[in-house]
Amino acid sequence: MDISASAHAAALWAGLHLILLLVLSARVVRQRRLHHVVFGDGGVPTLIQAIRAFGNASEYIPAGLVGLVVLAFAGAPPMVVHSVGLVLFAGRVAHAVGLSRSGEASLPRSIGVTLTWLAYLAAAVALLFYAIP
Numbered sequence: 001m002d003i004s005a006s007a008h009a010a011a012l013w014a015g016l017h018l019i020l021l022l023v024l025s026a027r028v029v030r031q032r033r034l035h036h037v038v039f040g041d042g043g044v045p046t047l048i049q050a051i052r053a054f055g056n057a058s059e060y061i062p063a064g065l066v067g068l069v070v071l072a073f074a075g076a077p078p079m080v081v082h083s084v085g086l087v088l089f090a091g092r093v094a095h096a097v098g099l100s101r102s103g104e105a106s107l108p109r110s111i112g113v114t115l116t117w118l119a120y121l122a123a124a125v126a127l128l129f130y131a132i133p
Contacts, residue, residue, distance in 0.1 A: 006072035013085030024054040067123035074130035091115025
C-alpha cells in the first residue's frame with residue numbers, strides 16, 4: 001500500500017493539533033499580560049484555567065499524534081488515519097472549550113475526554129492490527 005496518502009492524512013491532523021496548541025498557548029499569554037503575571041498562575045482563576053487547558057492538551061496530543069504517524073507508516077488506509085485524527089481533534093477541542101469556560105466538571109470536558117480515549121483506543125487497536133504481518 002502507498003503510505004503517502006496516509007502520511008498526508010497524518011500531516012493534516014498533526015498540523016491542526018499544532019494550531020490548537022498555539023491557540024491555547026496564546027490564551028495563556030493573553031491572560032498573563034492581562035493580569036500582569038510573569039510566572040505561575042498568580043492565583044488568577046482565568047489564568048489557571050488557560051494554563052490547564054494548554055497543559056492538558058500538551059499531555060494528550062503528543063501520544064495521539066505518535067499513534068497517527070505510526071499508523072500511517074504501518075500502512076493503515078488514509079480513512080483510518082483520518083477517523084482517529086478527527087475523533088482526537090474533536091475531543092481535544094471539546095475538552096479545551098470546557099476547561100476554558102470552567103474549572104468544574106462540564107459536558108464539553110466529559111465529551112472531550114471520552115472522544116480522546118476513544119481515539120486512543122481506536123489507534124491502539126488499529127496499531128495492533130497493522131503490527132501483525
